[in-house]
Amino acid sequence: MSTFPDNLLDSLSIRREVPLAPFTTWKVGGPAEYYAEAPDRDTLVTLVRTAEEHAVDVTILGWGSNVLIADRGIRGLVIRNRSAQIEPLSECEFTPRREDFIRLQQLDTAKYYSFSDLDYPEEPGPGMLVWLDSGVSLGLAINKLISDGLTGLQWFSGIPGTIGGAVYNNIHGGSHFISEYVRAVEVFKDGTLYQLSADELDFGYDYSRFHSSGEVIVRVQMCLARGNREKARAASVAWAQKKKLQPHNSAGCCYANLSEEERERLGLESIGWGYIIDQILKLKGTQRGGAVISEHHAAFIENTGSATAGDIFSLLKLVSDTANEKLGIRPQLEVFLLGFTPEERSQLIS
Ligand SMILES: Cc1cc2nc3c(=O)[nH]c(=O)nc-3n(C[C@H](O)[C@H](O)[C@H](O)COP(=O)(O)OP(=O)(O)OC[C@H]3O[C@@H](n4cnc5c(N)ncnc54)[C@H](O)[C@@H]3O)c2cc1C
Structure with a gap:
């Protein structure tokens, strides 16, 4: 496993094991092995360059509004990008x-x-x-x-x-x-x-x-x-x-719309997964731990306050498996999975 020399951690204000949940809209997920903030472009580039030189993996976090971070967290350096010019x-x-x-x-x-x-x-x-x-x-x-x-x-x-x-x-x-x-x-x-x-x-x-x-x-x-x-x-x-009016304790709509051809082939009324999850899969309101398939828009998953990434993952998997059973397709995720293993990812991404 690649690591940063200790002297670099101080000089680049890199911290270890920093919880990432507060930096996401879903408010779930574990810590970053290494964490730094980039208040400007130069710092962003310096951090990435240094990580590359030490063969440390880099993950960029923006607003954290389109990511699901695993409960185990993310290995390598997570840079929270605050460059603002x-x-x-x-x-x-x-x-x-x-x-x-x-x-x-x-x-x-x-x-x-x-x-x-x-x-x-x-x-x-x-x-x-x-x-x-x-x-x-x-x-x-x-x-x-x-x-x-x-x-x-x-x-x-x-x-x-x-x-x-x-x-x-x-x-x-x-x-x-x-x-x-x-x-x-x-x-x-x-x-x-x-x-x-x-x-x-x-x-x-x-x-x-x-x-x-x-x-x-x-x-x-x-x-x-x-x-x-x-x-x-x-x-x-x-x-x-x-x-x-959309639920903000979420990562927005979790799924990309179907194409018009897919909609026609499946004989559905809509290309939107909100409609499919609600009307066809009948999963609206389903809860796992602290996560729920939103009553407002069934393609959103909400954190009711105590959700873990695991709870959200199991709802994503439920939707994917049910769609596969009933329609023979798996929805294309519109959120990015960070810190998950290839085996876990393959359960959701076909
Ligand atoms: C309530 C709500 C409503 C939403 N409505 C919409 C909508 O109408 N339309 C829509 O398209 N989306 C919507 N979204 C999803 C989300 O807000 C957008 O996709 C947003 O642009 C993600 O930006 P971010 O900075 O939060 O990215 P993050 O979630 O931080 O990151 C997303 C991905 O981009 C990568 N990334 C981020 N910055 C960089 C960078 N500088 N270089 C390389 N990789 C990078 C990350 O590593 C990650 O893989 C909504 C989300 C919520 C919570």
């Missing part, structure tokens, strides 16, 4: 781009999740290129950028997370994806800091190259519109209000 770069030509990952339309959309009443097209025209540190909180970025007259990110209001976590999984807000705005990403891997253009990021529905590349996202360059500030602010506030 937003820097305007230069003018850009903003062209509205709609990603063609069509899996967002939800027939079972409850009234308070409906988005079409808020959506509007941003006009093409002069925009601004902006670098955002990967640790910037989404909420902070949205507010600051709209105040500066830069619009586009209002669709992601109310989503807890950092810019790095958002790009990692190409988050969707309403009918928009963050990839619509990303022009480049600066990453670190194997001792090198380098840039990737948007075309190299392999964005898809709930997907980017970062799922398998092992690269650390250091900062993200976006082209934002010089759009209507008041309209964007109003959409942002209204959407955040709706998102507030």
Whole structure:
């Protein structure tokens, strides 16, 4: 097992056996073998570089709103990314781009999740290129950028997370994806800091190259519109209000929607797992220890206060096994499992 020399622990403010549950929205999971916070980009890169030099595994934690951390914790170095700079770069030509990952339309959309009443097209025209540190909180970025007259990110209001976590999984807000705005990403891997253009990021529905590349996202360059500030602010506030009704003692929706072809093949009314878990699998409200399949939205699992990662894992497994029995498919997880063994992961990820 690779370790840090003791002298480095002090000089880089790396601590041992730090509980990670408080740094996640599910509030479960064990400790990090090594833990450090990166208040800025330089510290983030220094920590990753040093870990690489000592062959210590690195896990980046953003807001912790899309992860399930095992009760045994995570081996290696966990870096909580707090880098927070937003820097305007230069003018850009903003062209509205709609990603063609069509899996967002939800027939079972409850009234308070409906988005079409808020959506509007941003006009093409002069925009601004902006670098955002990967640790910037989404909420902070949205507010600051709209105040500066830069619009586009209002669709992601109310989503807890950092810019790095958002790009990692190409988050969707309403009918928009963050990839619509990303022009480049600066990453670190194997001792090198380098840039990737948007075309190299392999964005898809709930997907980017970062799922398998092992690269650390250091900062993200976006082209934002010089759009209507008041309209964007109003959409942002209204959407955040709706998102507030979702259970926040969760990691959001646990499953990626089905494709339209899968829905048709299975003869289902909806592509959404909220509908499937509730109406087909009949698992809404099922409890394991302190975890429950949400009564508000059956694709969310809530921590009622005393859940362990094991409780949540067993609900995820129950949904997966029941879907396999009844429909012959296993849902694709939208949350990331950290600290689990390959055998455990294989029980949920086909
Ligand atoms: C109430 C609620 C509502 C939500 N609503 C939505 C929604 O509408 N749409 C949506 O898409 N998601 C939603 N989510 C899920 C989640 O908020 C987003 O996916 C969010 O962007 C995750 O960001 P994070 O910083 O918390 O990532 P984390 O959970 O900290 O990390 C997620 C993954 O990204 C990796 N990662 C994070 N930062 C970096 C980096 N800098 N470099 C490399 N890897 C990195 C982590 O290692 C981990 O594997 C919701 C969650 C909650 C709790």
